[in-house]
Amino acid sequence: MQFIKPDININFIGQRKIALFLSGALILLTILLLLFRGGPNYGVDFAGGVLIQVRFNHQVTPGEIREALRPIGMQDSIVQAFGEKGKSEYLIRVSKSNIELSGLSEEVKKSLNSMFGEANVEIRRVEMVGPKVGKDLREKALFAIFYALLFMVIYISGRFEYKWTMSIIMAASLAFGVYIISAIGMSIIWIIAAALLITIGLCWALRLEYALGAIVALFHDVIITMGAFALTNREITLSIVAALLTIVGYSLNDTIVVFDRIRENYRRQRNRDFAEVINHSINETLSRTLLTSATTLTVVAFLFILGGGVIHDFAFALLVGILVGTYSSIYIASPVLLIWSGQVSKGGGVRTNRRKKGS
């Protein structure tokens, strides 16, 4: 069986302007959305607070739940339906920071019991994160993101370009830059944004064009996934950070396969136009790219549909991330590589191997 014919030749590179425009628009939308919302929607893990998952064995409305919480002054809590439709299950979220959090879940339980009857209420999950722990977890997540980024940048810049010295310079400058920024006391978002700028700047300065393409693609994927989260009002929790890092790994995985093929073809066909080589390589790997995405998307889609409420957002992140990751390895990473290497040869022709093609 074959979905993609071996001689397929779609002009992906020719469509790069449309793709870049579309991606640019999505990224801009995400940034606007995040600015408009005042940053990402942090869950209890990061923001601190209490989250209670409760199931009733008869139909109950959010209004009734809020009413039940009035005696303990929590009528302003966020109450949202959760899990499968038809089951009367809700998440109650309290993010007030001025109240004592420990023991709060017990009070909520008592209030619900007295309103609906003890036999009808089942507290299924409680998550209480004090402000201090929330701050620690934010820091931990930041470190995780930062180190993942750092190691991957070292790996790709070294591996793609066979310039391990460069990759070490790169890692050191990145670590230093981020250290300075975090010492000033900027928030996570700014530190990561700065790390992004430093990385791209370094790729530019050190002329690591494959690495640049891969990194642009992976940030593209993560940003758009964040945008999907903001748009659907989902919360960023610890496990979502895990999902985002997995997306980073997956996105790179996809890009590496295409880039490896580009390099392989480029070594054999020095005389061909670089754009053609890229396009040819994308087409050659297209079957694999789509197949792997299809199998991965299939299983993740089942997880999304059947996995239950607790894992729902996690599966959603993977779903969006893999979809966007597949798109970006075809439409973003390679065009960035092309555009960037084109600029280098125009502006002085530093790379000797590139010059050969004209001669």
Next chain:
Amino acid sequence: MSKKLQWRGLFILIVVAVALIYLTPSLSKTLPSWWPNILPEEKIHLGLDLKGGIHLVLEVQTQRAVESHLERMIEDIKYSLRKAKIRYQALERIGSDRIGLTLIRAEDRKTVEEMVEKDFSDLSVEPGSFSNIDLNLELILSQNAQQHIKKMAVDQAVETITNRIDQFGVAEPDIRPQGMDRILVQLPGIKDPKRAIDIIGKTALLEFKLVDEDNSLEEALKGNIPSGDEILYQTKGEAGSKRKIPFLLKKRAVITGEYLTDARVQIDSRYNEPYVSLSFDSRGARLFGQITGANIKKRLAIVLDGVVNSAPVIQDKITGGRAQITGRFTMEESRDLAIVLRAGALPAPVKIIEERTVGPSLGKDSINKGLKSMIIGGIVVILFMFFYYKFAGLLADLALSLNILFIAAGLAFFGATLTLPGIAGIILIIGMAVDANVLIFERIREEIRLGKTPRAAVDSGYSKALVTILDANITTLIAALVLFQFGTGPVKGFAVTLSIGIIASLFTAIFITRVIFDYFIIERGMKKVSI
């Protein structure tokens, strides 16, 4: 069969056999009796999110341990000062790291300095910050001593909580210090989280304090508390109509819970109400006898965590070293109180700063739903691979099944914990593990199209895809390892299954499928690759 192929086949069989052995304890309910003697019996642990249970992070208020240490030192210093016949105007704790001492005669200063240096080496004498330099002294507790007290407080709290949980009865509790002043408590399968939290969090500081009957309570309530006294309250009545009854007590506890040898629940035969009976050790009993003997007809308050439990009038000298705590307890409450008193007081109060509770029904739901999506997703992928790659697809399917076996065996081998995100990790691996085979098979197809023989096509297919496969997996592995380093609980579980899965997939997708391919091509002389 060629030697090389034979060895490779044997190697695969051994690995599979070892994996099966590691997996057996997790799968079968009853192991043969000889099993644990020679074979591993480690099972796959289920995380709290699957099993249900509580995850708590407690913060030990270590500063309070330092403060109470200073309070105890003050008593010792008082004694030494009295012995050295040094008169002083005031001796009290200032803030959380020093004791203020105001002397009456300036010439005593030298003696005090010598005394502190000799007997209280943790303290250093500094001139006080108040007016008369010569009379005001500050005795500052050294940083080292403070650190030591804090560390001891955490260690002791871990021990006490472990004790309490043991007596409460929880299977496989996990209690350990975390960072400077935190304690991580994980209790799987707990039915009543509230009770467990109460037992863990109660300081359980039991004190017996004499009621000050020489001074007026009314005056004290207005704010004129005599020095050495304090006001504590007793709460009475049902919830909703609680009353607080004030007591004027001597600050110094005459006896504390540290002399307890036992605390048991007894039933009061008259009212059929449970109470907790206390037994003191011989030193405690002697002290108790002295105090009660000297204070007959006075009231002695029993104070638990700063709340007056009762303040009975001492009728007679009590010599047996027994006392009892009464109150309108339920059977459960008195049982829990007995547990915390037996296990001893926490050296400092603890505060719950993180709590995650998962009910058993939700955990079961999560397992069922996770496994269901894993099985259905897996079947779809397996069918797809078969239809798309025919014979080669079957090899990929075999590789995939072995991969899942290896992940499970790996979890048992490392004693790792399977969490809900961990199941998600396996699901993700199912999707991603076939990637290596897809890469190889696509390459082989390309090579076949170039007109190569099956053997050459398979050869170059594998070797050309190898670098790419390694590259692609290393990036995901980096993400997984970083997550393992920084993640907590469930996220760590995800990182574990993802890492094991990636490494296993390299073995299954590259090595195992290759051996089978080689067998059919070299040994069976397969003329056409079904791919």
